[in-house]
Amino acid sequence: MKFGGKIKYLNPKLKRILYWGIATAILLFAPFCGKEAPMEPGNCFEAGPILFVSDKSGLWQLYSMNTDGSNVKQLTFDPNFPVDEARWSPDGKKIVFTSMDDRVAPNQRGRALYVMNADGTERYKLTNPPFEAFHYPFDTRPVWSDDGKRIAFSRLMPPEMSGDFDTFMIDVDGKNELRITNYRNLLEFVTAFVNDSTLLGTYCDYRRPDQKGQIAYLDIRTGNYFKTISPYEKDDSSPVLSLDKRSVAFSSLTTKDGLRGRFLNLMESDGSNRRQFFISSRQYEYPVEWSPDGQRILCITQDPNVKSDPNDPYSNFLQDILIVSVEDSSVRIITPFPYREAYSTATSWRRR
Numbered sequence: 001m002k003f004g005g006k007i008k009y010l011n012p013k014l015k016r017i018l019y020w021g022i023a024t025a026i027l028l029f030a031p032f033c034g035k036e037a038p039m040e041p042g043n044c045f046e047a048g049p050i051l052f053v054s055d056k057s058g059l060w061q062l063y064s065m066n067t068d069g070s071n072v073k074q075l076t077f078d079p080n081f082p083v084d085e086a087r088w089s090p091d092g093k094k095i096v097f098t099s100m101d102d103r104v105a106p107n108q109r110g111r112a113l114y115v116m117n118a119d120g121t122e123r124y125k126l127t128n129p130p131f132e133a134f135h136y137p138f139d140t141r142p143v144w145s146d147d148g149k150r151i152a153f154s155r156l157m158p159p160e161m162s163g164d165f166d167t168f169m170i171d172v173d174g175k176n177e178l179r180i181t182n183y184r185n186l187l188e189f190v191t192a193f194v195n196d197s198t199l200l201g202t203y204c205d206y207r208r209p210d211q212k213g214q215i216a217y218l219d220i221r222t223g224n225y226f227k228t229i230s231p232y233e234k235d236d237s238s239p240v241l242s243l244d245k246r247s248v249a250f251s252s253l254t255t256k257d258g259l260r261g262r263f264l265n266l267m268e269s270d271g272s273n274r275r276q277f278f279i280s281s282r283q284y285e286y287p288v289e290w291s292p293d294g295q296r297i298l299c300i301t302q303d304p305n306v307k308s309d310p311n312d313p314y315s316n317f318l319q320d321i322l323i324v325s326v327e328d329s330s331v332r333i334i335t336p337f338p339y340r341e342a343y344s345t346a347t348s349w350r351r352r
């Protein structure tokens with residue numbers, strides 16, 4: 001897959017980030033193309049409930065579709081402003097996303113958070129990550145609070161340029177930025193607000209010999225992970241909390257039918273009743289978001305060994321977007337474009 005240039009792995013820690021979440025980590029360390037990002041409002045559009053990003057047009061842009069895969073629409077068309085990690089606000093009135101930091105030259109990596117209205121208007125830059133370390137400002141993985149007033153996210157902090165991210169929070173108007181964690185040995189990402197004082201996230205402690213991932217709850221007030229719900233021996237990632245806060249979908253490293261990979265699992269929010277789903281024959285399965293009714297899960301599946309061009313290690317690999325029924329494990333594939341034509345990944349499911 002190409003994303004403004006070929007992917008280069010910087011060191012073993014960055015490889016670990018790729019291993020945790022290929023779906024998003026491939027995007028994290030690839031440079032954006034284009035000139036400085038313009039800040040005028042974007043084109044007006046009407047989005048469907050499922051947001052996804054794709055390089056179908058030649059550059060990463062935002063798209064939407066219905067839950068049955070119909071009505072696929074390209075929403076953004078700015079060649080100087082690639083879009084990634086778009087997330088619906090809880091009320092469906094705004095979208096937060098990541099894009100090229102407007103202070104970064106075209107041939108340099110770097111990203112910041114942006115917010116726009118649900119119709120693409122009134123786009124503004126939300127964060128300005130530190131610029132000291134190798135001219136590499138980097139904010140990623142935005143998560144909305146339930147009231148839509150705050151956004152938590154991960155930031156690569158200098159001098160932690162070896163793959164360590166810390167957790168931050170900011171008001172949706174760009175005020176009151178708060179650094180929540182300050183760990184030198186953790187790769188951490190938050191994925192959901194549990195309440196006003198708690199976040200759900202996942203971390204990997206580099207001091208641990210096997211560097212397995214753990215799902216845990218983070219206290220916003222103290223910056224401490226106070227409850228780990230992954231068994232110590234498990235390697236878990238990508239936790240997604242249901243809207244009623246009772247269930248967690250996640251990806252776990254295990255062996256299924258002789259294949260070693262990351263597969264979809266469910267458990268209660270306290271870590272109990274852990275169980276594996278069987279939804280595909282792909283090597284990697286990642287949950288993206290629960291449906292508003294809590295009965296389905298938006299997922300992506302990947303097989304990096306199946307490429308559009310077997311002779312090109314950077315060519316698109318096989319990936320599908322699908323919706324899984326929690327009740328009977330039935331699967332509806334809603335992949336918008338063949339993987340040989342475009343790389344597409346789902347990012348959010350509108351609540352209302």
